[in-house]
Amino acid sequence: MLLAAILVTLVSPFQPAALAQTTTATLTGTVFDASGAVVADAAVSLKNQASGDLRTTTSNGEGYFTFAAVPPATYSVTVEKEGFKAWEAKGIVLNSADKRNMIGIKLEPGAKTETVFVEAAFEAITPTDSGEKSALINQHILQNVAIQGQNAAEFLKILPGMAYTGGTVNLSSVNTEDQRTGSGPVGNVSANGTRTAALDITSDGAHIIDPGCNCGQAMNTNVEMTSELKVMTSNFGADEAKGPVVISTIGKSGGQQFHGEAYLYARYYSLNANDPQDKNSNIARPETKYFYLGGQIGGPLIIPGTNFNHNRDKLFFFAAFQYYKQDVDNGVYHAVVPTAAMRNGDFSDKAYLSSLNGYAVTGVPNGGGANTGPTTG
Numbered sequence: 001m002l003l004a005a006i007l008v009t010l011v012s013p014f015q016p017a018a019l020a021q022t023t024t025a026t027l028t029g030t031v032f033d034a035s036g037a038v039v040a041d042a043a044v045s046l047k048n049q050a051s052g053d054l055r056t057t058t059s060n061g062e063g064y065f066t067f068a069a070v071p072p073a074t075y076s077v078t079v080e081k082e083g084f085k086a087w088e089a090k091g092i093v094l095n096s097a098d099k100r101n102m103i104g105i106k107l108e109p110g111a112k113t114e115t116v117f118v119e120a121a122f123e124a125i126t127p128t129d130s131g132e133k134s135a136l137i138n139q140h141i142l143q144n145v146a147i148q149g150q151n152a153a154e155f156l157k158i159l160p161g162m163a164y165t166g167g168t169v170n171l172s173s174v175n176t177e178d179q180r181t182g183s184g185p186v187g188n189v190s191a192n193g194t195r196t197a198a199l200d201i202t203s204d205g206a207h208i209i210d211p212g213c214n215c216g217q218a219m220n221t222n223v224e225m226t227s228e229l230k231v232m233t234s235n236f237g238a239d240e241a242k243g244p245v246v247i248s249t250i251g252k253s254g255g256q257q258f259h260g261e262a263y264l265y266a267r268y269y270s271l272n273a274n275d276p277q278d279k280n281s282n283i284a285r286p287e288t289k290y291f292y293l294g295g296q297i298g299g300p301l302i303i304p305g306t307n308f309n310h311n312r313d314k315l316f317f318f319a320a321f322q323y324y325k326q327d328v329d330n331g332v333y334h335a336v337v338p339t340a341a342m343r344n345g346d347f348s349d350k351a352y353l354s355s356l357n358g359y360a361v362t363g364v365p366n367g368g369g370a371n372t373g374p375t376t377g
Helices: 139-144 152-158 171-179 276-280
Strands: 002-011 025-030 043-048 054-058 064-070 073-080 086-094 099-102 115-119 133-137 162-164 189-191 199-203 226-234 245-251 259-268 289-300 316-327
Touching: 025 073, 025 086, 043 064, 054 064, 086 099, 139 152, 139 226, 152 162, 152 226, 152 245
Parallel strands: 025 099, 086 115, 199 245
Antiparallel strands: 002 316, 025 064, 043 054, 043 073, 073 086, 133 226, 162 189, 226 245, 259 289, 289 316
């Protein structure tokens, strides 16, 4: 099968949220002074550490502030107020559909030129500040954990409550199902005991599977083009897709610096180990071949000869490409067809028994002159 895929994304700081599903986050917090009293009219800034996008707001009379429709990224928050030292926290990771409340914002008396730095807490895979039952596969996991192919949905198999219901006949079947679109990882997974058609998958808020039947997946979520994958199984908000289980993926985007990569993933059957049963039966290994060639580049959009976006903080781009050729060989399926004597509990045919999957099987006398195998008639 040959497939060429091109993904081009233009990212603007003012990009509206998709109506079908929440792909952005909300960040809130309350500003206090050292005595625990709320601080009103404090200037709060939220800066995207990758793109430099800067948003500002002011705490209200109760010291409360909020940033809505924030694209998933890593941010820094700065709080300033006359007569207090500036307060800054870096490394705040916001994912799609997050509703994060910052705690511990306390301003100390001093000059604004002095700054109190706070390190953000480690990013939690499972939310602890809401009743939502979900799991997040972040970019670090996507890039550093090996999977069978290039489909990010393969990570479903490592999450609790997920079980494969198809493609488990043998090793070749599992390998094949990991690659297929539509009937691959999503189509063969049951989440917390639900039927396989209970999983709805979206990419940047858009359905890539028929929402009427949760079937007919149109495309795979390429792991090299995905920044995060979030699986929500229960208690998520009404602003999410219909579910009952939602798999939300967010694509990568450009930033202030240019980044890119080129890659080739190749697998050839002559380098694979043969299935033990096939090897014992002198059956050749399946001739499966995968070749994935691709690359990506992202950064600020600069127009030569103009001053447009000269600060690299207005418009960004991300482009990715992957070509793949795959020949999937399912190999030989093994089946045992019982004879009439075996159906009556007689397993005395030693020649037949010795041919089962290439392994010798010994009959056990049953006291009536016949031999029975592992199960009696």
